[in-house]
Amino acid sequence: MENHSHHHPHHHAGDTGSKNISFAFFLNLIFSVIELIGGLVTNSVAILSDAIHDFGDSVSLGLSWFLQKKSQQKSDANYSYGYKRFSLLGAIFISVVLLISSFFILNESVKRLLDPQQADARGMMLLAVLGIAVNGFAAFRLKSGHSLNERAVSIHLLEDVFGWVAVLIAGVVMLFADLPVIDPIMSIGITIWVLYNVYRNLRDTFKVLLQEVPRDVDVNSMLAKIEGLNAVKSLHDFHLWSLDGERNIMTLHVVTADSSNTSENLLSLKQDIREIAHSYHVEHVTLEFEGESESDDCMFKDGCE
Numbered sequence: 001m002e003n004h005s006h007h008h009p010h011h012h013a014g015d016t017g018s019k020n021i022s023f024a025f026f027l028n029l030i031f032s033v034i035e036l037i038g039g040l041v042t043n044s045v046a047i048l049s050d051a052i053h054d055f056g057d058s059v060s061l062g063l064s065w066f067l068q069k070k071s072q073q074k075s076d077a078n079y080s081y082g083y084k085r086f087s088l089l090g091a092i093f094i095s096v097v098l099l100i101s102s103f104f105i106l107n108e109s110v111k112r113l114l115d116p117q118q119a120d121a122r123g124m125m126l127l128a129v130l131g132i133a134v135n136g137f138a139a140f141r142l143k144s145g146h147s148l149n150e151r152a153v154s155i156h157l158l159e160d161v162f163g164w165v166a167v168l169i170a171g172v173v174m175l176f177a178d179l180p181v182i183d184p185i186m187s188i189g190i191t192i193w194v195l196y197n198v199y200r201n202l203r204d205t206f207k208v209l210l211q212e213v214p215r216d217v218d219v220n221s222m223l224a225k226i227e228g229l230n231a232v233k234s235l236h237d238f239h240l241w242s243l244d245g246e247r248n249i250m251t252l253h254v255v256t257a258d259s260s261n262t263s264e265n266l267l268s269l270k271q272d273i274r275e276i277a278h279s280y281h282v283e284h285v286t287l288e289f290e291g292e293s294e295s296d297d298c299m300f301k302d303g304c305e
Contacts, residue, residue: 018065018068018069018072020141020142020150020153021061021064021065021068021090021142021149021150021153022065023138023141024061024138024139024141024142024153024157025058025061025062025064025065027134027135027137027138028054028057028058028061028134028135028138028157029055029058030134031054031130031131031134031135032054032055032057032058034130035054035127036055054160057097057156057160060093060094060097060156061094061153061156063090063093063094064090064091064093064094064149064152064153065090066090067086067087067089067090067093067149068086068087068090068149068150070083070086070087071083071084071085071086071087071149071244081243081249084243084244084246084247085208085209085243085244087148087149087244088148088149088205088208088209088244088245090149090152090153091148091149091151091152091201091202091205092152092202092205094149094152094153094156095152095155095198095201095202095205097156098152098155098156098159098194098198099195099198102159102191102194102195102198105187105191106188106191108184108187109184109185109187109188109191110184110188111184112180112181112183112184112187113181113184113185113188116180116181116183116184121171121172121174121175122171122175124167124168124170124171124174125167125168125171125172125175127164127167128164128165128167128168128171129168131160131161131163131164131167132161132164132165132168135157135160135161135164136161138157139154139157139158139161142154142157148201148204148205148208148244148245151201152198152201152205155194155197155198155201158194158197159190159194162190162193162194163187163190166183166186166187166189166190167183169182169186170182170183170186204245205245208241208242208243208244208245211241211242212241212242213240213241214240214241214242214248214281216248216281217240217248217280217281217282218280219240221280222276222277222280222282223235223238225276226252226254226273226276226277229269229272229273231256231257231265231269232254232255232256232269233255233256233257233292234255235252235253235254235255236253236255237251237252237253237288238250238251238252238253239251239252240282243284247283247284248281248282248283248284249282249283249284249285249286250277250282250284250285250286251285251286251287251288252273252285252286252287252288253287253288253289253290254269254273254287254288254289254290255290255291255292256269256289256290256291256292257291257292258291258292261289261291266289269289270287273285273287
């Protein structure tokens with residue numbers, strides 16, 4: 001006998017995430033155009049290079065937006081759980097983009113460290129203020145995001161924010177002192193911070209893909225409560241994993257006293273188990289009930305007690 005329970009407390013999370021990422025995409029694209037025009041007007045190769053970098057950012061943000069939107073599709077014949085995990089692809093893609101861009105920045109920073117170059121301090125400061133405002137606003141919109149994809153995009157935007165903060169500080173310092181080496185030093189520090197956060201986000205993403213038991217669920221406490229229910233004799237073949245880092249899924253075989261195997265008793269027991277699971281942030285529950293006399297017939301012998 002099986003029961004499928006669907007309960008999604010974050011039913012608006014996917015839609016909100018999609019809106020936040022789309023907002024970041026359009027804001028980044030507009031800023032890229034402003035940079036491109038500014039670079040052409042000022043004849044600055046540095047600004048033009050950053051404009052091209054930001055256009056690349058926009059492409060990765062656009063793909064993340066598409067995958068986040070795709071993840072909201074309901075289940076069908078091809079994907080019985082729906083498309084929730086597509087948002088993880090966005091998290092992986094944008095993390096890889098961040099890794100590649102970070103190593104390029106590190107390489108350029110080391111070159112500048114060995115051969116410091118003087119820059120237009122006032123021009124740097126002006127563009128930095130605009131960059132902080134634009135990317136900071138987008139990062140603020142994404143800071144409360146739940147999905148791993150939103151977290152990856154947020155790290156991406158924070159990289160740009162801190163990058164512009166470094167440019168602003170470097171511009172102020174260079175305005176009063178001949179110290180061009182401050183720019184690559186700050187750039188290296190920020191890039192190391194970004195790489196650490198990318199590592200953490202990729203680690204969490206792969207844990208979901210490899211179906212690690214979610215860390216936010218106290219498994220022993222939850223199973224003890226279920227096992228403590230009057231009609232329950234024992235539990236086996238327990239599995240718990242996360243679909244996308246937000247929605248947790250559980251399957252469980254429940255051995256009941258033969259005297260409790262009436263439709264009314266089992267219906268009540270299902271409801272009790274569902275409520276316990278939901279209180280531990282498990283939204284999707286699949287149960288199989290067995291009487292004591294048939295519990296030896298468990299087909300997954302390795303998972304049975």
